[in-house]
Amino acid sequence: MNTLTFDNVSVSRGGQVVLGPIDLRLQLNGITCLLGPNGAGKSVFLNLCHGMFSPDNGVVDWNGKSAISTRRDRSFMFQSAAVMRRSVQANVAFPLVAQKIAKAERLVRVGEALRFARLSDQAKQPAASLSGGEKQRMALARAWVTRPKVILLDEPAANLDPGSTRALETMLRDVANSSGVMIATHDLLQARRLADHVLVFVDGRLEINQSADAFFTKTHTGVVADYLDGRI
């Protein structure tokens, strides 16, 4: 069980509040999608969830422990995931090296992750030689290989063609069987396909926190309606 708590959290950049204040208590089950227009604070929220940096105010906890001290329980996949200048398998193995996992076990787990990402045939290639979709699948395999409790993804399909997006989403659904998943996306259709739960941000404020079924079957008003209708 993964419980995320935001206690009076806010972040400012250059004197401008970009997120918050946010108070939130969320049981992470299945896939949670973060929605909202560009610059609404999705990405900042996701970074705070992983403990990439400290908020200016407030506390971010997972199960009562600070996000920063528990990074190793989670994985974070960036919108433009780092493609390390190594082979595909070395890329996937890297988080295990960081966690000092013994080589024998590393090999087993990397093998599994590569099969999972359907990249076994490309294991020994330089990662840079992969296609865009393959790179994102490799990044997801790298995020998954440590068996994290939670995987956080920032726009994972932003630059992918429909076929690659579909393959990635299939993987994500499998990942969600064993780990909590939180995805920032600007793609409503993707959210509709994947989400079990939805958070909507507008202008740095958390406007919606409800189940996907409730969110997608209701008529919205105010700024959320403006966002959904493409007015902001």
Add this chain to the structure above:
Amino acid sequence: MKVVALILTLLAGPMLAQDRTMILASTTSTQNSGLLDFILPQFEAVSGIHVYVVAVGTGQAMRIARNGDVDALLVHHRPSEDIFIMQGFGVGRVDVMVNDFVIVGPTADPAEIAVSTSAAQAFEQIMSSQNRFVSRGDISGTHLREMDIWHDAALLPSGRWYLEVGSGMGTALNLASGLNAYILTDRGTWLSFRNRGDLTILFEGGTGMRNPYGYIRANPAQFPHVKSDEAAALGDWLISVEGQAAIGAFRINDVQLFCPDALPTPDQSQDQHRTCAANALQR
């Protein structure tokens, strides 16, 4: 770190193999002519001492000797040598050998120094005719001698014709050869120099052109770390009958370059020198 230590040990290996060694600071003239390569192996054969030669100008040789970085000197500027010993840096100076300086220049000899009666007069003619002259300019023995000659002529050389190169004899000769300029050189370096171009010897002889070499040991009282036994052994050998014979036997194209100058009896020494100098003048 282990690797580094291992490498350093390997590196040190060949240096430790030679147990008795010493460092001699010498002049480029003795080194470049091949004299030291000829006589030092003979010394090593009898003494078991390997001599490492650092060949620099007389001035720089004394400079590094003042820092205690060498065990002995073989140099050629008597006034500087006397000061060096007076200051307590060196001991046990001995005369070892002598050769002579010559003035070389373009075959056409535009300054007409071939008919000069003295080195000072030759310098004066070069200066007044404004023909190019290359000066070592490096406080070497040869450069110091050149300054002495200008001093004798009561002249202060300067102008576009006077080129100070600030480097060794060979480099200076290469320049002179390229520019067809006059230059003062020791005979040894000249005879072994192979890029002469149009240059030839135009003035030689006279007391002002005598070029004596002295051997000085670093003062062990001043520098406790120096290899004074080895340095003394080399000094003794250089002035021994064998050492002097070795110096006299060194030849390039059948020409003797250095005349032994340390034989025990004055008469013999005189004879030896006269013969040697005569040879030099006959060439």
Add this chain to the structure above:
Amino acid sequence: METLAKAWQLLIEMDADLLAVIGLSLKVSGLAVLFALIMGAPVGAALAIWKFPGRQVLIVVFNSLMALPPVVVGLSVYLLLSRSGPLGSWGILFTPKAMIIAQTALIFPIIVALTREAVQPVFREYRGLLISLNASPVLVLRTVLWDARFGVVTALLAGFGRAIAEVGAVIIVGGNINGLTRVMTTTIALETSKGDLELAMALGIVLITLALTMNAMIYAISQIGRKYQEVRE
């Protein structure tokens, strides 16, 4: 042309003394570049990775030191190792060790500056990933150095090229002693000063060949490295 022909002949004959001189050149410069790499690569990487006060100043300093005249380095190391200098008691002046120290000092800034340049783009790409994985400083350093390995090898070859071609530093601290500290460049200087242009040229050809080999290797390595380096649209 005649000089060149004679030079070739000397090279083909390759007598033992000439081989020893070439061997010492390779040994001194090779070890110098190795030591400079061991010390300089982490410093270069650290300059690319961590922000600390004075970092900009250090970067400028190392970039400027890349162009340091070898004579100045040689003189500084001479003053250090001279019997009357602070490290005089080591007694290693006029030995290959002194030459290695001088060349290490000469190449160190090159390794630092070029490593920093090689690591910087790698770290920029990896920064988020490394933070998200809670990577330790040691792991960060190892990772970026390894993944910038093609650039680091280029730095190494550039350093080696500079070391093996320089004469100013080794002649001062080595003394150009026959059979002990005589390397290719000091031999070239010596033989040129003797007017023996053939031998000088023969060694010059060896140096040019080495330089060509180095540059060919740098090029080949950068070609391999390119395969691993992502080209972002």
